[in-house]
Amino acid sequence: MNVSHHLIITALLFASVQSGTILLFPTLGEIFAERAGILNLGVEGMMVVGALVGFVVTYITKNPYLGFIVGSIAGGLTALIHAFVSITLRGNQVVSGLALTIFGLGFTNFYGQKWINLRLLVTPRPIPIPGLVKIPFIGPIFFKQDALVYTSYIVAIIMWYILYKTKAGVHIRAVGQNARAADAMGVNVYATRYWWTFFGGLLAGAGGAYLTVGYSSFWLDGMTAGRGWIAIALVIFAMWDPLNAMIGAYLFGGIEALQFQLQAIGVTIPSSLLNMLPYLLTFIVIIIASLIVRVKHISAPKELGVPYSREEK
Amino acid sequence: MEEIVLQAKNITKRFPGVLANDHINFNLRKGEIHTLLGENGAGKSTLVNIFDGIYYPNEGEIYINGKKANIRSPFDSMRYGIGMIHQHFMLVDTLTVLENIVLGLKDQKFIIDKKEVADKILEISDKYHFDLKPHTKIWQLSVGEQQRVEIVKMLFRGAKILILDEPTAVLTPQEAEALFDILKQMKNEGKSIIFISHKLNEVMEISDRITVLRKGKLIGTVNKDEISPSELAKMMVGREVLFRLHRKPMEQGKEVLKVENVEAFNDRGIKVLDEIGFTVHRGEIFGLAGIAGNGQKELAQVITGLRKSTGGTVYLNGKDITNKHPLHITNSGANYIPPDRLKVGLIPNLSSIENAILRIYRREPIGRRSFVDYKKAREFTENLIERYNIMVPRIEAPVKLLSGGNMQKLLLAREITENPSLLIAVHPTRGLDVGATEFIRKKLLEVRDMGMAVLLISEDLDEILMISDRIGVIYEGRITGIVNAKDADVHKIGLLMTGATEETVAAN
């Protein structure tokens, strides 16, 4: 392999990590909401709210990190609507999640108009990590990124640790698998579900905020373009495991990056087909993942989507 | 006078349409085993669920060690030193023993110190000779082992008052004996135990005092030494005669069901039927006894076509029906009362009519070409309701509004009205009140007298002994022995239920 090929591949994978980060945040968030038993199909809506708010705050304050944080919080607050409807009022989670998506897209269309055609002047700067960046091949791909991308690594690893090694992780898994038992053991089922639904929204908002603040530097109506749904599909692909989610996110980030590269090189595939690629591959992957899940007897958290009430059996 | 550790005064709990507890007074002394005795629906579970904080009483007060307690949740009850072991274990099956034990522990650090916790679990486990492995997942354990996890979980939390809700329902007689030894050991260590049961023999064996409830009311509290089993029975049931079911002698007819070397796997891919074989004849009730989880559920599913068998053959009236479509099997003359009426047998949100026609909507006169004649369906249902004396609020009302007994009557009526040659009944009386239980058992005997073959699968050994003609015992997916009901010996069946073969039983 000659040097220029090597550089192209490194650049491609570097870009894969960036576009993968947009997916990694919401995928992690949804994994935790689902582990706690809450199916939130509103990821697209929460992401797009995070994207707009993140953009606006960054534009006004010229601080991308503040924009990222506020955008994340906006996603979390959006999730609370779903939490209230599905946990407190025990409404249908599928419909509530869809409503959340419609809400997010409508809300950002309604308030986002005047922010179109603007560009962020300040964006997060790449920070090469001393030492790690020198690792051949891996270094330039993973450790020359910006602070927001690093945040996603840290979140993924911490979340994995929390899920399997801590008391909070035991509570999450118990609440999603057998809420009655968790309740009987004194775990607050409602609080646990509220918190992780909020947290799921927080990360979905983070994914959206990264999209505008770290990735594109501009705002477009409906610019999440179905990434929220891909993230939900990735949850199954990842089999509800935070580290698998990283693999899935970068794989799909890679498809998006590849699509840009092919367009840049001037490959003569119609752009509509290239743009279709991520959705088509997600579609195929979701079929394969479903088959694997079946064969391996892995299953979604048993009480996913089932509202809990103490006095009703 | 002994120290009172728990006292309940005037506890009243209402559910919509039901007075589950009506001004109940109850007390528990330190170091005693106090049994709550009563029929299903007497209010025992409601009362202990109030002690455990699952329910909150409408009226009344609870005192722990003489101080008024406000128990709003299981966590509160734990703080008062109350630990409850529910009928359905409160275990998360995908978590390990250790994870289940630390679940909800407030004094546990954020990052679980697995070494320290495991050591403490083993210490408790060894003390009672439990042999628990902290890192095993719950679903890999037998029911008896799971119960031990529950006990360790409560002791781990320093429970001084233990409540066991029908703990022996899922155990063999031998396992129950072992449990009693453990309870006695705990009692001698100064723990107080509330024990719930409706089985008189165990109540007489283990209790110090007995409180009897009936239909939500307190009937009385007595010392065990001052009362006889028959007096207790009278207090519990409120009438002398329980079931004295009349049974005609059986004439064994031709073979209806033949199960030959059948193998099957459960949902987790574990082999649960292992070359099982037996026959059921025309005009007999074949009772299949066994502890829960030894393949009974899967056996019924294989025969009815709801689960694929991986080996062996099932014959119905001489025809091979192995792995045929459920519809084909029903049409060949086998009907089925599934173990869980609300999850499988009935459709809770649909009306009595829509539930009643589930077996026959395809056929004339109710099914006509592509259509359902709901007028005919209503007539059919009205007829069933009258013949089987089913109480429904309105015929269009969802069946979830019916009482358990009436639901089961509707289900039974639907399954036997077409006169199938075989009826498979799994736990047909579980959770029913006395009247409905008696009704169902009588009907089963009635259809047997009419010549139906009945495969009765039940974990209630009394029920099996009461109405079966022959009794087969299933253990780990095999038949360990078949005995005639006439000369059945409970002890022997108990041994067969734990895997002893007929030869080893005979050798003893």
Added chain:
Amino acid sequence: MLRFEKRESTPASLKFLVPTISIIVGLLIGAIAILFKGINPIHVYRALVIGAFSSKYTFSETLVAATPLILIASGLILVFKMNFWNIGAYGQYIIGAIFSSYFAIFWSSSIPKPIMLAIMVIAGMAGGAIWAIIPALLKAYWEVNEVISTLLLNYIALFILKFFMYGTWRDPLSHGFPLSKPFPDNAQLPRMVSNTRVNIGLIFGIIAVIIIWIILKKTKFGYEIRVIGENSRAAHYAGINVARNIVVAMAISGALAGLAGMVQVSGIIHFLQIEINPGYGYTAIIVAWLAYLDPIAASFVAVLLGGLASGGYQIQITMHVPFGIVNVIESSILFVLIGSEIFMKYRVHLEQKRKKIMSDAKIGGE
């Protein structure tokens, strides 16, 4: 603390009251959103109502928007009743439009009009059905989550449409715009009222509602759908072929969404383009839920939400209020509606603080 007490049955009045309140609350939330933008919501809503219901023409536009909603929602009701979450009407609508447009664009304009329209209707329905059968088969045999699969198929359908519109189907005379050549007269659905765009498609919608109603109330298929939706294990136990029912119901649902796409291009737009309003596929979900999955109620709700949509387009043009406000209102309605279901199943009491109860109990006990 809220305390819930199970109702024995739902009072009929609530079935009307709850959707009505949902709509009112949805509009209120929308009003707040408009207020935050510094616009007077009363002006907006007045313009919206005028834009939807005030004249023969505006009301006809409301019916034009209601037509696809009626068609799609009646099909969705069938699959929602069996707990199959078809979120893919958007894609089925697009594929239906593409299939039927093929004949309008490439087949001779001299084919007799009834035959041409019949071919286009069949093609549209077939296209929608195919696009719906894919996720149905995947769900029925491999347990692939249908929410995700139908949604992804929406995006795939959109890019297929773009592929044709930027490719071989583009009219050379369109000055580079992604438009097909106009449909010849034999490929245009007849209009019913002069000077409006109301067309035969509305009749299709009414027929669809009646057929779906008959299926649900009178047939074995409808009975099986209810059994599957309420308790799939009981359905399996009774020997009902769940997989086949899923596929058939989805085929019908997809066919109706595909027909809606055909009606849109053949009855309204008269050529194929990228912007053919597939968003009806999502709005129809709201229609079905607001109607509590009753096809006849759905046709009235469709007119209401059709009015919201056509009024929404009006205010976007006349008052420059972004169309997103319609989505905000729709989603708020949906939140209130499904959040209120608990009031239909339970009586809800506001429970006093615990101390109060304990003292009450004391009085009661003495």
